[in-house]
Amino acid sequence: MDISYPPEAEAFREEVKDFLAEQLPADWPGIGALDEEPAWEFSRKWRELLAERGYLSVTWPREHGGRGLSKLHQVVLMEELAQAGVPFGMPHDTFGVKMLANTLLRWGSEEQKKHFLPRILAGEDVWCQGYSEPDAGSDLASLTTRAELDGDEWVINGQKVWTSGAHHSDWIFVLARTNQEAPKHGGISFLLVPLNQPGVEVRPFRMMSGQLHFNEVFFTDARTRADLVVGGVDNGWTVAQSLLGVERGEEAATNPILFKAELERLIELARMYGKDRDPVIRQRIAWCWAKVETMRNLGYRILTGWLKGAAPGPESSIAKLYWSEYHLQVTDLAMDIMGMHAQVPVGRPPLRTFRADDPGAANSSGSWSTTYLVARSGTIYAGTSQVQRNILAEKVLGLPREPRAAQK
């Protein structure tokens, strides 16, 4: 048992630390200390810097503008960024850099890689994701958005929902049904579609926290080039599934850092409200601490498998279920610590829409109460807790599937 990293990873850590020391003021408290507008401004510039130094593309091959390093280097980078309180790019990089670029590197044609990868890296194309539909949430495979070939173009009709950031994006990658005859998981293709066209309408909607983040996207005879299908026609389900494991190593390493920082902020909150001596609150804090520490140790186990190249497995369900259920509890504790003050949010909401507020953020009721609300969505998006438990029961424990209902 050994939780240290090999020398080449530690050397890279030094490089990153040097970079951060050089770029950030000595007393940099974390991006959370900035107000909303300055934070956006900082993020934009910071992203440029990261792109320029190759930190957005650590694992990409050199021929595509990457540094050709290992996944472990990527993990080290993510750890150091999280620790320093600076973001990995802009929010949309989740879709562009992390999801689409990794998909293209695995499944894309040479033309697709040559055209799109540099533009993603440069931030010229901003991407969003079009998977979920109003009637295909947990049951994604029942999606009904259709794409039909008309000459050298796909013609797309249907509706997507929960597309984060579509109102700021240029392109969307879409799962669409291209073969009506194939069984449920077959006949789906992974298409790249420009958003700026008459056949696409984007309607933002608010979350219960009041924040605008998600959109509905309507396709009415929207079009894209015939060759903008990734990984082959009718192969989209496989392409999409292959992405599921991409982030698990990074998340395993960075989630505990994020949640530990949040919990330390909560302990400070308890002190602010004079609740740190309350034995009942102390029990709950200790419970949370045990959960976060254990998240880190569970993370090491996931990381161990991931670094050994094991196929992405159901441990991502363990991780998802673990942090999302934990986050319900710790944010509820924050509310109870603040008591009456919790109901009167003061201060800006968190900068990042999901999980914890950024390092350096003011320990305010405005930050915590929004995080509290958003935490309620954590057990829903990216597979509800119910779906995760099903996966664990069937894939890990080998329990029998439920009898299928007669199809209507």
Place this chain on the structure above:
Amino acid sequence: MDISYPPEAEAFREEVKDFLAEQLPADWPGIGALDEEPAWEFSRKWRELLAERGYLSVTWPREHGGRGLSKLHQVVLMEELAQAGVPFGMPHDTFGVKMLANTLLRWGSEEQKKHFLPRILAGEDVWCQGYSEPDAGSDLASLTTRAELDGDEWVINGQKVWTSGAHHSDWIFVLARTNQEAPKHGGISFLLVPLNQPGVEVRPFRMMSGQLHFNEVFFTDARTRADLVVGGVDNGWTVAQSLLGVERGEEAATNPILFKAELERLIELARMYGKDRDPVIRQRIAWCWAKVETMRNLGYRILTGWLKGAAPGPESSIAKLYWSEYHLQVTDLAMDIMGMHAQVPVGRPPLRTFRADDPGAANSSGSWSTTYLVARSGTIYAGTSQVQRNILAEKVLGLPREPRAAQK
């Protein structure tokens, strides 16, 4: 809203109180204060006294040796007995007086009533119940014990399990399949079978608490008279179901008394162990108190319906789920209060096999730790918590049934 009882019930309460005052010493601490053997001795004599005064048959018609009073009178009696710390008869009276007698009064032939009711009252016949089978627990309707008519006798083959007290009983009432062709719930009959015959073998087994209470009963060409079927051949499912509501009013009134007494004992336990000032323990005690008080108030609502003659409904599932899940918690709290002492049981186990120890019992680790173990069975017997939740979801909330699996 009115939780007082009508004058005739209160008058009866006075009668019972007088009876108790006359029969019990002024400082009677409850039967729990007796050791095992004296407690049995007391119970036997006490039962005779109750039978003699008509207190075992309050609601039975006068022609069958009853007092012809209402269900509310029965509730008042049960309340006063519970309050005074004396039992309602012997443990086997659950099966004889409560279950079988009420079944016979509702479904029995005149001959059956005339023969069996006086013998039950006098304690001449001790009864037990033969419902569950090794492969028919939660899914009782899949029972396979068969009974076939051979001339003027039923010939019975099969196995029952969880038959409380069969090793001390004379008779068993059995659900047996009398028609192989009928659908699952049909074709079952309710038979009265003498235990003392060569075709019946009774094998007691231990519970995890170490106590002998349950038996397996094996029928190998066991026999009973053809007319000892209750409620008609193939009608046994309906007969058995009609019993489910019989006790709900009494339980609604007496469970809270029993559990309140237990909780008061627990508070005393906390004082004994110096844990009553521990803020975390206080939280748990208060939580338990809220649950027990609420059990009483839920009970009033059940009682209200029961007294108005509403058909027994799913509220018995609420009551069952409520007390059994609560009992897991309160007994766990007792263990944590006793701490290291809890693992070293000192003193006799509870007199009654289920739920709480009797009033007056020593507040010992022997009493509590056995109750703790037995509480784990409370969420299993008489319908698991899972089955109760299904009933509530489908019968109360009207949620759709699961699709049936293809029958094998």
Place this chain on the structure above:
Amino acid sequence: MDFAFDEDQEELRRTVRAFLEATAPEAETRRTMETEAGYDQALWRRMGSELGLQGLAIPEEHGGAGAGPVEVGLVMEEMGRAMLCAPYLASAVQATTALLHSDDEEARTELLPALAAGEQVATLALTEDSARWNREGVTLTARAGADGGWLLDGHKTFVLDGAQADVVLTVARATDGIGIFLVAGDAPGLTRTTLPTLDLTRRQARLEYRDVPARRLRTRGDGWELVEVVLRHSAVALAAEQVGVASRALEMAVEYAKVRHQFGRAIGSFQAVKHLLADSLMEVESARAAAYAALLSAQNGEGDLPMAASLAKSLCSDASVKVTQDNIQVHGGIGFTWEHPAHLYFKRAKTSQLLLGDSAYHRELLAQAIGV
């Protein structure tokens, strides 16, 4: 033995429910919660004049219906169900209870008729920045003025509907102990600021007092005892509201689970959803039993009110938070959108859990009340 509402009470419930369904559907809640006042004053007056809801606990001689806490609780439950924006808890419960239990017939005669009629709104100003619910939390001072009146200095916060109220019953520390003081909403020296609230359906305000003229409410004994009576009645009424909030959330979840299909089945046919909702049913039924028992204690002025109130407040709040959260979970993605009403119920449930003291606080009070 009839642990159920009587026919008059059931009739009242039907009337209130029909009235709120007609006048305060979800769209109205959403409209009203964005207004400055935070409630619909015309509707408030109709509730007073047509239905007499604000005066249910007020004796007939003061313009009320002469009913009591049970009827008030029943109305709170329906208002919780309907997610009504209205100063009912502040005015019809807190301020009214203080006046009714005071020793000040003059104040009753003067104030109650207008409160009962819905012509005026009153509230109780108790908590300060320390957010404490005990006597020690009161630091706002009252000193005798020149004319037999009093002058108040200090602050109050989290005052329900404090920026709208015509009369603010202000708890203050005088040299002879804690007193309750009647302050006009537009009194000189009083500055009122509406606070941003997580639950947009119930307004709160911060009040700054600088030499604010006030009249002292006559009380039997120390004013703090009266405050405790008000807190207990408020806790019981809020518990009843939580029952309404939770029971409507459960209905929403059940309705949705029946129609929403995933994996080829109504999601309500999956045991995971079924059992979640069965547990919610248990919570709702338990909360209902606890709240109704507490209403009865409040009605009968029984000695067990401290126990029943803390019991109901903690149990009903915990139930309501659980049930409204699970309602979001059952709805999936749609459940955490602004457009869906699920969040309104959830926010009301969580903030009400914190209001008047959280569940751990009330469990500790309960432990004390039962003598542990």
Place this chain on the structure above:
Amino acid sequence: MDFAFDEDQEELRRTVRAFLEATAPEAETRRTMETEAGYDQALWRRMGSELGLQGLAIPEEHGGAGAGPVEVGLVMEEMGRAMLCAPYLASAVQATTALLHSDDEEARTELLPALAAGEQVATLALTEDSARWNREGVTLTARAGADGGWLLDGHKTFVLDGAQADVVLTVARATDGIGIFLVAGDAPGLTRTTLPTLDLTRRQARLEYRDVPARRLRTRGDGWELVEVVLRHSAVALAAEQVGVASRALEMAVEYAKVRHQFGRAIGSFQAVKHLLADSLMEVESARAAAYAALLSAQNGEGDLPMAASLAKSLCSDASVKVTQDNIQVHGGIGFTWEHPAHLYFKRAKTSQLLLGDSAYHRELLAQAIGV
């Protein structure tokens, strides 16, 4: 980065598992737990001589394998899985840790070889009737005897395998502070009584001391510091055992859920059962991660051991109680019979939760350790 056991450790696990499957199946557990000694002495000696399990943490020069807490924890996990009756926690963890961390090479030389070989059993006697885990709980007194030795007076209870141990390391109060004293099991004046235990697979005893001759273990600094080290190592080892208990209980439940049919289906195909077991899986995996991290802390002698030990003890105990209880639930009626092994696992889990301080106690220690 390899948060997994290395090949030697995995080999050790396979060896221990195979050995225990062959030598200590359920029938043996049931036989052994009814014997007076409560463990199989012949098997214990084989574990020492053939596998060297008792000496894993003991240096080679004292007859051990020179491994450490990780290997000991791994063995504890396997013993928990197998529900083995053996004085391993008492002798190979508690007493051995005390000797290893003492400043008494003479005692090590004298005692460790016999412990490593399984020829002798030692234990730690700390708690008294007050059942406290702190310095103040120690009231048994040690006074200097005539010959440079010591005499002990008082009592100890809940002593693991205390009636069987050849050597009892007794924590006592001397005039100069807390000390640990070596007492022979058959010392004059020592009365040992086996206690009835809920968990029949681990013996405990009450010890009465009346002028019992003893030798003082040399310690660096106050003896209580050494006791705390022993408590932490014990907590970590017990946490590892809880992982074994829980993981075997989960396996039992899963196996049964696959074969038991009700309502025409394997019960494991019902979501209620699936999700219960998925939650158990989460508990087991979490417990495993926490326990292994704590083993690593113990191995490395890191400063975070107080945190890691209390964390693992509380988390693994809670997990094990939940999982073993849910195993009973999944088994239904058969699960609460004496004949079925489910109760053995449940009883071990619950009593181990209480042993060495319950979960609330360790959460409070954890809060202190993290500086709250």
